[in-house]
Amino acid sequence: MHLSTESAAPTPGTVRPGGRTARTRSAVRDAVLTGLAEHGYPGLTVEYVAERSGVHKTTVYRRWGGVEGLVADALDLAGEDAWTPPDTGNLEGDLRALAREVTETFGSASAAAAPTAFIAAAFQSERAAQALRDFYTERFARCESVVRRAVDRGEAPSGSDAAAVVRAVSAPLFFRVLITREPIDAPLADQTAAAVAAAVRAGAYLPARR
Amino acid sequence: MHLSTESAAPTPGTVRPGGRTARTRSAVRDAVLTGLAEHGYPGLTVEYVAERSGVHKTTVYRRWGGVEGLVADALDLAGEDAWTPPDTGNLEGDLRALAREVTETFGSASAAAAPTAFIAAAFQSERAAQALRDFYTERFARCESVVRRAVDRGEAPSGSDAAAVVRAVSAPLFFRVLITREPIDAPLADQTAAAVAAAVRAGAYLPARR
Incomplete structure (x- = not known):
């Protein structure tokens, strides 16, 4: 049920519609997760996310506003998975x-x-x-x-x-x-x-x- | 039972021996707590602690090494209180x-x-x-x-x-x-x-x- 890169990764047949926009969001999200894991929140920068994701810095600023917006959106995206709780029968x-x-x-x-x-x-x-x-x-x-x-x-x-x-x-x-x-x-x-x-x-x- | 400034503050009759050294440690601890609360760990500096506590920066470096040592010692000091768990009878x-x-x-x-x-x-x-x-x-x-x-x-x-x-x-x-x-x-x-x-x-x- 937890916030992990793995659970948020798309699996074949589950990619949501959205094309380039969805791919951009996903690439940015991956860069945020990598940046957080490597540098922590205090070391995360828009420059790092732009470079790592290959999305232009001005696009990142325009769509996400800054680091806080990037982290919040990565969390929103993590919440969009199809996880369901276990059902063992008791x-x-x-x-x-x-x-x-x-x-x-x-x-x-x-x-x-x-x-x-x-x-x-x-x-x-x-x-x-x-x-x-x-x-x-x-x-x-x-x-x-x-x-x-x-x-x-x-x-x-x-x-x-x-x-x-x-x-x-x-x-x-x-x-x-x-x-x-x-x-x-x-x-x-x-x-x-x-x-x-x-x-x-x-x-x-x-x-x-x- | 929790880490609070209040619980760590000395009360009359409970001041431990140590004189000037203990007072210095306590002043530095108070400055660390204030700095953490105001700026968080990423914003805490030896300079801030020295200025706030009135203890010379070279003394802080010599005795605590740096920010990590300051935080660790403040925690050690918080653990030295006389707290005991409640005893309500059940x-x-x-x-x-x-x-x-x-x-x-x-x-x-x-x-x-x-x-x-x-x-x-x-x-x-x-x-x-x-x-x-x-x-x-x-x-x-x-x-x-x-x-x-x-x-x-x-x-x-x-x-x-x-x-x-x-x-x-x-x-x-x-x-x-x-x-x-x-x-x-x-x-x-x-x-x-x-x-x-x-x-x-x-x-x-x-x-x-x-």
Whole structure:
């Protein structure tokens, strides 16, 4: 579900219409991701993006305004993928698969580079922070189907706070990787999923508890 | 429990020995926190810290080496406070108090400035990341007494993974404030505490589950 260069790359048959404009946007987005990964947000410049993407600097300025606009648009584009949450047939399995995606993303330096760079940029740019908020709001809304299916199967009490559940299963992993700077691994993902599933079953995510 | 200017400030009767050296270190630390909050890590300079603290630039270079050393030492100093975790008499109450500390810290712009700046700096400096890891490792080790007391009272199964429990109750709040950029509030802190307490009671944090 995460912000990675890989997930945003087009695959055969999925290229959206748009021709040259879409190709330009995609080339610029790739240059932004590479620049963020190599130099971080403070070192990203329009000059770098123009040179790396082969798109003229005046075109970059005209269409994106500057570095903040470039980062925000790269995030918007990352949100346009066709990702759907896992469907393993039971709540704990789905939560485990979601948690494992986080450990897999951050276990790979190339997959971790883009999400890490976007999250770092949001500390320095309010526009990047807004784009990140929009990205995660939409992404976690997709994840909520995991909880709806669990309610339909009778695994979760009706009325469980799906938004809180899907965030709770990612949070301890992101928290360690990007805030407390501690290692994460698949057993930790599984423990996190087991804990959240147990809390759901116990009714701790019913609205009365908020 | 969090990295704030307030918690690190000396209170009467608690000033540690050290005289002029300790006062210099404290003045430099205050200048680092102010600089981080005002300019962020990319804008922090030894010149700024020297001017703001009144400590000569050559002294700052000699004792701290540069900006990375300044940030790391400010974090070390923040870890030297006398903070102890809440003791409300029951597990969910203690977890709720821990979670509420996070919402209170990030609900106040002045209290949030230092932790946010340190966490942002760790994206750009490996030395800051190591200092942050050390800070949180030590801080969460203090928090584990909350789980040990719950085991002693028979509220939590013996062998529960205390390190995971105390991180799980903070993580969804930090995740929203600093990663997904969503709002947090006291009811969310309470929901998080209720969920983690329910998972503990269900045995989801027993080591066999990892």
